[in-house]
Amino acid sequence: MNAAGEVAHGRVALVTGAARGIGEGVAHWLLEHGWRVALCDLAGSQGAEVAAALGEHAAFVAMDVSDETQVAQGVAAVIERFGRLDALVCNAGVASPHSGPLQELSLEQWNQVLAINLSGPMLLAKHCAAHLRATGGAIVNMASTRASQSEPESEAYAASKGGLIALTHALAISLGPSIRVNAVSPGWIDSRDAAQRANEPLSVEDHAQHPVGRVGQVEDVAALVAWLLSPEAGFVTGQEFVTDGGMTRKMIYR
Structure with a gap:
């Protein structure tokens, strides 16, 4: 690889929940912009296929983010593979917000x-902190607008995402100034695959x-994540960035 290629592919990101949806979109965006990416997910075969399709600068690491042993081993595998870590994107989470009636x-x-949704990002920050501190890296946690507004029967999901917002600013204070943390x-x-979007x-x-006149796309989130990981966001930490097409600012009466 030439010198320019070495510079372009110097930074390394670990993205969880990267076998599909927003996580896959973030991984793809970062790779296209010169990052090397470790894709972490429970879905082993699917994650490995996605990483293989993304090329030589992508690697798959199997990980259950709620299991500290797996998190520690997974982070170690990323460091062994790439030699450094510049960014952590905590995207893995329970897919459905609905958990049924409270009773x-x-x-x-x-x-x-x-x-x-909540302990996983804490464990990842815990085991990635030393590596991120060495590179002056950054963390982005994937929360949700459901942290501040709800539908019925979503207590666990809403609580986890609200907690993740609080965890984000707590980590920003604890890990700063060498590591920035945002949500x-x-x-x-609409994070469905292309075939499903076309058919439905x-x-x-x-x-x-x-x-804004449309439902959001994975690229809308990926672009924001990439900016938060970049030097251009060097004065930004401990913040929540809502990307919802303005829906949380819209007054709705039935």
């Missing part, structure tokens, strides 16, 4: 959601209800 919500189910809170992002297109009404 039927078991403590086990509650704890599982918090273990993945992105997506609204409605969203309605005109789906798009029109957004102040």
Whole structure:
């Protein structure tokens, strides 16, 4: 590889929940902009296929983010593979926000959601901190607009994402000034694969209800994450960035 290539592919990012959806989109965006990326996910075969398709600067690492042993081993594998770590994107999470009626919500189910959505980012920050400090790196946590607004029967998800916002600013204070930590809170992002989007297109009404006139795309989130990881965001830490097409600012009466 020539000198220019070495510079372009110097930075390394670890992205969790990267086998599909927003995580895959973030990984793809970073790779296109000169990063090397470790894609981490529970979905082993799918994650490995995605990493292989993304090329030589991508690698797959199997990881359950709620298991500290797996997190520690996974981070070590990333360092062994790439030799450094410049960014951590905590995107892995429980897919559905709905957990059923509160009276039927078991403590086990509650704890599982918090273990993945909230404890996972804490464990990753814990085991990545020393490596990120060495490179002056950054962390982006994937929260949700559901941290500040809710639908019925989403208590565990909302609590986990609200906690993640609080964890973000706590980490920013604890890990600064060498590590910046921010959160992105997506609204409605159409993260389905291309075939599903083509076969089941969203309605005109789906798009029109957004102040920007459309439902969000994975690239909208990926571009914001990439900026937060960049030197251009060097004065930004401890913040939540809502990317929802303006929906949380829209007054709605039935």
